[in-house]
Amino acid sequence: GDSVTQMEGPVTLSEEAFLTINCTYTATGYPSLFWYVQYPGEGLQLLLKATKADDKGSNKGFEATYRKETTSFHLEKGSVQVSDSAVYFCVRGGGGSNYKLTFGKGTLLTVNP
Protein backbone atom coordinates (compact mmCIF):
# COMPACT_ATOMS: atom_id res chain seq x y z
CA GLY A 1 0.00 0.00 0.00
CA ASP A 2 0.88 3.67 0.03
CA SER A 3 3.61 4.68 2.42
CA VAL A 4 5.81 7.59 3.42
CA THR A 5 9.22 7.22 4.98
CA GLN A 6 10.76 10.20 6.65
CA MET A 7 13.94 10.65 8.56
CA GLU A 8 13.64 9.70 12.18
CA GLY A 9 14.40 12.26 14.79
CA PRO A 10 14.93 13.87 16.99
CA VAL A 11 16.94 16.48 15.13
CA THR A 12 18.73 19.12 17.20
CA LEU A 13 20.26 22.17 15.54
CA SER A 14 21.69 25.49 16.54
CA GLU A 15 19.99 28.67 15.41
CA GLU A 16 20.88 29.67 11.82
CA ALA A 17 21.92 26.12 10.88
CA PHE A 18 20.79 24.49 7.64
CA LEU A 19 17.93 22.00 7.91
CA THR A 20 17.13 18.97 5.78
CA ILE A 21 14.47 16.44 6.67
CA ASN A 22 14.40 13.59 4.17
CA CYS A 23 11.15 12.12 2.91
CA THR A 24 10.42 9.43 0.31
CA TYR A 25 7.05 8.10 -0.82
CA THR A 26 5.62 5.15 -2.72
CA ALA A 27 5.22 5.96 -6.36
CA THR A 28 1.81 4.54 -7.31
CA GLY A 29 -0.45 7.06 -8.96
CA TYR A 30 0.17 10.79 -9.10
CA PRO A 31 -0.08 11.93 -5.52
CA SER A 32 0.06 15.43 -4.16
CA LEU A 33 2.72 15.86 -1.49
CA PHE A 34 2.58 17.98 1.64
CA TRP A 35 4.60 18.99 4.66
CA TYR A 36 2.70 19.67 7.88
CA VAL A 37 4.04 21.18 11.09
CA GLN A 38 2.79 20.62 14.63
CA TYR A 39 3.90 23.10 17.27
CA PRO A 40 3.81 21.96 20.90
CA GLY A 41 0.27 21.53 22.19
CA GLU A 42 -1.35 22.41 18.87
CA GLY A 43 -2.97 20.71 15.91
CA LEU A 44 -1.28 20.22 12.55
CA GLN A 45 -0.85 23.09 10.12
CA LEU A 46 -0.15 22.87 6.42
CA LEU A 47 3.36 24.18 5.79
CA LEU A 48 3.69 23.69 2.04
CA LYS A 49 2.54 21.48 -0.80
CA ALA A 50 3.39 20.35 -4.34
CA THR A 51 0.87 18.80 -6.68
CA LYS A 52 3.01 17.49 -9.57
CA ALA A 53 6.52 16.50 -10.49
CA ASP A 54 9.16 19.27 -10.32
CA ASP A 55 6.82 21.58 -8.38
CA LYS A 56 8.51 23.42 -5.53
CA GLY A 57 6.44 24.26 -2.48
CA SER A 58 7.66 27.04 -0.24
CA ASN A 59 6.51 28.89 2.87
CA LYS A 60 8.17 30.71 5.79
CA GLY A 61 11.64 30.01 4.37
CA PHE A 62 10.98 26.28 4.03
CA GLU A 63 11.15 24.59 0.62
CA ALA A 64 10.53 21.13 -0.81
CA THR A 65 10.69 19.93 -4.40
CA TYR A 66 8.59 17.07 -5.78
CA ARG A 67 11.14 14.69 -7.33
CA LYS A 68 9.44 11.94 -9.28
CA GLU A 69 12.68 10.27 -10.37
CA THR A 70 13.80 9.73 -6.76
CA THR A 71 10.26 9.64 -5.23
CA SER A 72 11.40 12.22 -2.72
CA PHE A 73 10.08 15.42 -1.16
CA HIS A 74 12.82 16.58 1.19
CA LEU A 75 12.17 19.59 3.41
CA GLU A 76 14.89 22.26 3.60
CA LYS A 77 15.47 25.59 5.28
CA GLY A 78 18.59 27.64 4.97
CA SER A 79 18.64 29.17 8.44
CA VAL A 80 16.45 27.78 11.22
CA GLN A 81 15.13 29.76 14.17
CA VAL A 82 14.20 28.72 17.68
CA SER A 83 10.55 29.27 16.72
CA ASP A 84 10.87 26.48 14.11
CA SER A 85 11.05 23.89 16.89
CA ALA A 86 8.16 21.53 16.16
CA VAL A 87 7.27 18.14 14.72
CA TYR A 88 7.29 17.97 10.92
CA PHE A 89 5.21 15.46 8.96
CA CYS A 90 5.68 14.46 5.34
CA VAL A 91 2.34 13.51 3.81
CA ARG A 92 1.34 11.77 0.60
CA GLY A 93 -2.01 12.40 -1.02
CA GLY A 94 -3.96 9.46 -2.38
CA GLY A 95 -3.99 10.40 -6.02
CA GLY A 96 -6.86 9.64 -8.41
CA SER A 97 -10.06 8.81 -6.54
CA ASN A 98 -8.24 7.85 -3.35
CA TYR A 99 -9.24 10.27 -0.62
CA LYS A 100 -6.76 9.19 1.98
CA LEU A 101 -3.60 10.92 3.04
CA THR A 102 -0.68 8.85 4.25
CA PHE A 103 1.47 10.40 6.96
CA GLY A 104 5.09 9.83 7.79
CA LYS A 105 5.86 9.19 11.45
CA GLY A 106 6.99 12.76 12.06
CA THR A 107 10.38 14.30 12.85
CA LEU A 108 10.90 16.31 16.02
CA LEU A 109 13.09 19.34 15.42
CA THR A 110 14.60 21.27 18.31
CA VAL A 111 16.48 24.49 17.58
CA ASN A 112 18.70 25.84 20.32
CA PRO A 113 19.68 29.52 20.62
Next chain:
Amino acid sequence: DVKVTQSSRYLVKRTGEKVFLECVQDMDHENMFWYRQDPGLGLRLIYFSYDVKMKEKGDIPEGYSVSREKKERFSLILESASTNQTSMYLCASRRGQTYGYTFGSGTRLTVV
Protein backbone atom coordinates in the same frame (compact mmCIF):
# COMPACT_ATOMS: atom_id res chain seq x y z
CA ASP B 1 -10.31 32.71 8.72
CA VAL B 2 -11.29 29.15 7.91
CA LYS B 3 -11.77 26.83 10.83
CA VAL B 4 -12.17 23.28 11.97
CA THR B 5 -13.51 23.23 15.50
CA GLN B 6 -13.40 20.24 17.82
CA SER B 7 -15.86 20.47 20.65
CA SER B 8 -13.49 19.59 23.49
CA ARG B 9 -9.78 20.07 24.05
CA TYR B 10 -9.58 17.58 26.91
CA LEU B 11 -11.93 14.78 27.92
CA VAL B 12 -11.82 12.15 30.65
CA LYS B 13 -14.26 9.25 30.36
CA ARG B 14 -14.78 5.95 32.14
CA THR B 15 -14.34 2.53 30.59
CA GLY B 16 -17.56 1.37 28.95
CA GLU B 17 -18.99 4.85 28.43
CA LYS B 18 -20.29 5.92 25.02
CA VAL B 19 -18.23 8.90 23.89
CA PHE B 20 -19.01 11.46 21.20
CA LEU B 21 -16.30 13.62 19.67
CA GLU B 22 -17.68 16.42 17.54
CA CYS B 23 -16.03 18.26 14.68
CA VAL B 24 -17.44 21.21 12.75
CA GLN B 25 -15.96 22.99 9.73
CA ASP B 26 -17.09 26.26 8.23
CA MET B 27 -15.48 25.94 4.81
CA ASP B 28 -18.13 23.92 2.93
CA HIS B 29 -15.60 21.10 2.47
CA GLU B 30 -16.78 17.76 1.12
CA ASN B 31 -14.13 15.60 2.72
CA MET B 32 -13.74 15.12 6.46
CA PHE B 33 -11.46 12.80 8.42
CA TRP B 34 -10.80 11.47 11.91
CA TYR B 35 -7.29 10.48 12.95
CA ARG B 36 -5.72 9.43 16.20
CA GLN B 37 -2.18 10.37 17.09
CA ASP B 38 -0.06 8.25 19.39
CA PRO B 39 3.63 8.50 20.30
CA GLY B 40 5.75 6.32 18.06
CA LEU B 41 2.81 5.45 15.80
CA GLY B 42 2.20 8.79 14.13
CA LEU B 43 -1.24 9.60 12.74
CA ARG B 44 -3.59 6.76 11.88
CA LEU B 45 -6.82 7.18 9.95
CA ILE B 46 -9.93 5.95 11.75
CA TYR B 47 -12.73 6.94 9.37
CA PHE B 48 -13.35 9.43 6.63
CA SER B 49 -16.32 10.86 4.82
CA TYR B 50 -16.22 12.19 1.29
CA ASP B 51 -19.74 13.60 1.38
CA VAL B 52 -22.84 13.89 3.54
CA LYS B 53 -24.05 10.50 4.80
CA MET B 54 -21.05 8.81 3.15
CA LYS B 55 -18.38 7.14 5.24
CA GLU B 56 -15.46 4.82 4.71
CA LYS B 57 -13.31 2.88 7.12
CA GLY B 58 -9.76 3.95 7.53
CA ASP B 59 -6.91 1.86 8.82
CA ILE B 60 -8.11 1.37 12.41
CA PRO B 61 -11.93 1.56 12.54
CA GLU B 62 -12.45 -1.11 15.20
CA GLY B 63 -14.25 0.22 18.25
CA TYR B 64 -15.34 3.40 16.46
CA SER B 65 -18.24 4.59 14.35
CA VAL B 66 -19.00 7.92 12.68
CA SER B 67 -21.92 10.08 11.66
CA ARG B 68 -22.15 12.74 8.96
CA GLU B 69 -25.74 14.00 8.75
CA LYS B 70 -24.77 17.51 7.70
CA LYS B 71 -21.91 18.67 5.53
CA GLU B 72 -20.29 20.75 8.22
CA ARG B 73 -20.34 18.19 11.03
CA PHE B 74 -18.51 14.89 11.39
CA SER B 75 -18.87 13.00 14.65
CA LEU B 76 -16.69 10.20 15.96
CA ILE B 77 -18.37 7.75 18.35
CA LEU B 78 -16.68 5.37 20.73
CA GLU B 79 -19.44 2.84 21.39
CA SER B 80 -17.88 1.51 24.59
CA ALA B 81 -14.72 3.33 25.55
CA SER B 82 -11.67 1.31 26.50
CA THR B 83 -8.34 2.34 27.98
CA ASN B 84 -6.53 1.60 24.70
CA GLN B 85 -8.56 4.39 23.12
CA THR B 86 -6.75 6.95 25.25
CA SER B 87 -5.20 9.16 22.60
CA MET B 88 -5.13 12.50 20.82
CA TYR B 89 -7.94 12.67 18.26
CA LEU B 90 -7.59 14.99 15.30
CA CYS B 91 -10.35 16.01 12.91
CA ALA B 92 -9.55 17.42 9.47
CA SER B 93 -11.37 18.59 6.37
CA ARG B 94 -10.43 19.52 2.83
CA ARG B 95 -12.02 20.79 -0.32
CA GLY B 96 -10.62 18.21 -2.73
CA GLN B 97 -7.75 16.00 -3.80
CA THR B 98 -5.03 18.53 -4.42
CA TYR B 99 -5.77 20.63 -1.39
CA GLY B 100 -4.20 20.18 1.99
CA TYR B 101 -6.12 19.35 5.10
CA THR B 102 -7.21 21.89 7.64
CA PHE B 103 -6.91 20.34 11.08
CA GLY B 104 -8.70 21.07 14.30
CA SER B 105 -6.73 21.62 17.49
CA GLY B 106 -7.32 18.08 18.68
CA THR B 107 -9.11 16.40 21.56
CA ARG B 108 -6.99 14.63 24.12
CA LEU B 109 -9.14 11.78 25.41
CA THR B 110 -8.24 9.83 28.52
CA VAL B 111 -10.23 6.68 29.32
CA VAL B 112 -9.89 5.55 32.92
